[in-house]
Amino acid sequence: MNHKLLFNTALLAGELMLRNGAETYRVEDTINRILSLSHFKVIESFVTPTGIFSTLDDPSIEMITFVKRVSNRKINLSKVVETNDISRKLCTDQISLESAYEQLQMVKASKPYNNLIMISAVALASGFFTIVFGGHFFDFIVSVINGIAIASIQIFLKKYKVSRFFLDLSSSFILAILTIIFVQYIPIGNNLDVIIIGSIMPLVPGVAITNAIRDTIQGDLVSGVSRAVEALIVAISIAVGVGIGLSVFSAFLGGVF
């Protein structure tokens, strides 16, 4: 068995999962399972949301250790699912190591949904959430417009590698302004609250919160805490953005509240 390749495969699988929104224990588990195919004595991996540390040792080889820094994370759960599938197949000997590595490379290269689908998904998600929270048809329309604005801004700003904090802050600021304009000056949409709540849902850090909880239960305290902080910062940036939007409007033009 080619141990170098085995190690690379394990790390690639781990990196793919970590980058795309899997829980920490799942990443560690996957790496360990793949490495255990070597039947070596020492198999150890330590994963945090920002990096992977892994080592493989046996009397028969020189120790292999690897540190992988994972800086930018996004959410692409289909990559997590596919990687999980491939590692499962590899561990039950359904595919060879070489083909597993190749398939993982393909997963890595696979493209997410394109921008147009993304924008419409964000728009419709905002719109339907507005109805879920008790909005009417006109509120739906305003939220859809908000959603289009948010998604376009995010896609635009991401090109310039703007930080997540500023991204969420500016999107929520703009959605607050847009909502007020629509509710106040164009007589469609009349529930300011509901529209804003529906529109901020796509920004809310649901994945970070859920993973923070699950990591903490698993005992991955470092990951749990860092994800919780991540969620908190996102929540604060959204809140501040909406807050600035609302108060700017009431300060300059008055009469919103």
Add this chain to the structure above:
Amino acid sequence: MIVQVVSAFFATYFFAIIFNISKKHLIPCGITGAIGWGVYFICMNFSLTVVVSSFFGALTVAFTAHILAKKKKTPVTVFLISGIIPLVPGAGMYRTVFYIITDDFTMSTQYGLETLQIAGVIAIAIILLDTFNKIIVVKR
């Protein structure tokens, strides 16, 4: 109510696209979200508090997610994350800030605490189901 549950389905469905979940899993994700919201809604109609309703909603979501994950041989995260989204206290967060801006600190504290409580009970629901699931797996 039906309008809201159907909207919850679509909202979760489109959310699943935002998370880049592959096409074959989109509908189960939507269903998870709709069921969770339905239970939440029914609880609210029985005049339970928001916190308790969120707990039951999240419990249902976690339960459905675990079943679907077994059935589809997919990591439970996929269904759990998308299903939990409607219950995430976005409204609470917004109201907390809104009342801070309008200088109504009594209301903002009230909503702030409620938001934390909701986040807490959702966490507890997920923990319960995860633990329960592990016990079953170990027993086999």
